[in-house]
Amino acid sequence: MRRVSHWVFDLDDTLYPPTVGLTSQQRLHMLGYVQKVYDLPPDEAEIVRRRLVAEHGTTLRGLMITKEIDPVDFLSWEDDLDLSALRPNPPLRDALARLDGPRYVFTNGSAGYGRRVLGRLGLDDLFSGVWGIDSGDYLPKPWLEAYERCFDAFGIEPASGIFVDDSAVNLRVPKDLGMATVLVNPDDPYDHDHVDVRVPDLLTWLRS
Ligand SMILES: [Mg+2]
Missing domain, CATH: 1.10.150 (DNA polymerase; domain 1)
Known part of the structure; x- marks a missing residue:
């Protein structure tokens, strides 16, 4: 894989598994x-x-x-929201910490919610920025302008970036903008031309 210098992660069902509920x-x-x-x-x-x-x-x-x-x-x-099912995940933390380049979260929840969830997962200090739906006029993924605002705000260069999400529809724009795309979802049965890598869970992939 080409050199990646910006890592953008979805939050829910990506940085923790859907089984959390x-x-x-x-x-x-x-x-x-x-x-x-x-x-x-x-x-x-x-x-x-x-x-x-x-x-x-x-x-x-x-x-x-x-x-x-x-x-x-x-x-x-x-x-x-009851966040008690979210626990620190030291192996995921180690794997994320080893990535070269800054990491960001882009969630369709609020930025404050994103930071709270990262805190519960023990990952908050690993992320250089959290973009929430309230960070840019409540325009969500998968709208192009939402990504543009997020990337502009954080100085993310799509050509050297990677976008990781459990929802395939959210990876279409990143692909069009020139990013590498990773779908973290064991249950999506469809083929997607705009998905470069599909993995059942984030940790296994990061370790590989
Ligand atoms: Mg998600």
Whole structure:
């Protein structure tokens, strides 16, 4: 692999495994929010939630556009998330620490949430920057402008960068911008032309 000088990682289900269950907590919250705002029963709200994600990238962005909700109110629930299942991961820490070049997190959660999760994982001091959805006008991955803002802010050079995410859709723009792409996901059954490397878990790959 060519020389990599900037490492950009997604947070949820990438720097910790999906089995931790945080994403299901988040999904439940978002479903509840859609239910409330759209005044729908759970099954119909779930259909709306999926449509919002498909059309706008995230539930939050979709609710901001279709219902003009306050993003600060939407994200305030992150303070109530139970992070107790997140534990320090010394082997992952060692593997990340050995990487040459600065490491960054780009999450569709808030930057504060990103830093809290990194803290729980014992990784916070290894990252030079955390970009959250609140860092750039609530524009999420996979929107091109969201990546451009993040990369501009941190001085990330895509041509020598690598983007690591558990969601294939979030790797399309990084690939188009010239980055190497790594999909960390044991359950994605599809072939993706824009994915350079696919791995079931981050640590195994970093060690190799
Ligand atoms: Mg993720």
